[in-house]
Amino acid sequence: MEKGDQMKIKNVNIIGHNYSIEYVNNPAEVDIYKRESLWGQIDYWTKTIRVYDNGRTLEDIYETVLHEIIEGLKQELNLQSLKDNHDDLTLLAIGLSDTLIRNNIVQLKESENDNRDCTSKD
Numbered sequence: 001m002e003k004g005d006q007m008k009i010k011n012v013n014i015i016g017h018n019y020s021i022e023y024v025n026n027p028a029e030v031d032i033y034k035r036e037s038l039w040g041q042i043d044y045w046t047k048t049i050r051v052y053d054n055g056r057t058l059e060d061i062y063e064t065v066l067h068e069i070i071e072g073l074k075q076e077l078n079l080q081s082l083k084d085n086h087d088d089l090t091l092l093a094i095g096l097s098d099t100l101i102r103n104n105i106v107q108l109k110e111s112e113n114d115n116r117d118c119t120s121k122d
């Protein structure tokens, strides 16, 4: 297991739906259909999220995970304004991830006696 792996979220429940999160090192493997290279992808049918890893910083990876979570919320809640504007969704993910990390609401730094599977505070 690589350093930092325990800080990566493996599952996320998006308003009642469980998604498993997989981290891949080849950008072509992010796309479930292997058609294009992506940073992240959520698939509503298989309830899976794939995130490009390949040694990116935990902050970058967390931002991609949040982006895909917001994509999931957009789908589940039928958020029309985000459906029509992917740039807004991207900016929302950047701003939210920065706020959560900057205020230590989410901690990505490893501590000695921390072996939790999840990056959220209790």
Ligand SMILES: [Zn+2]
Pocket: 067, 071, 086, 089
């Ligand atoms: Zn997106």
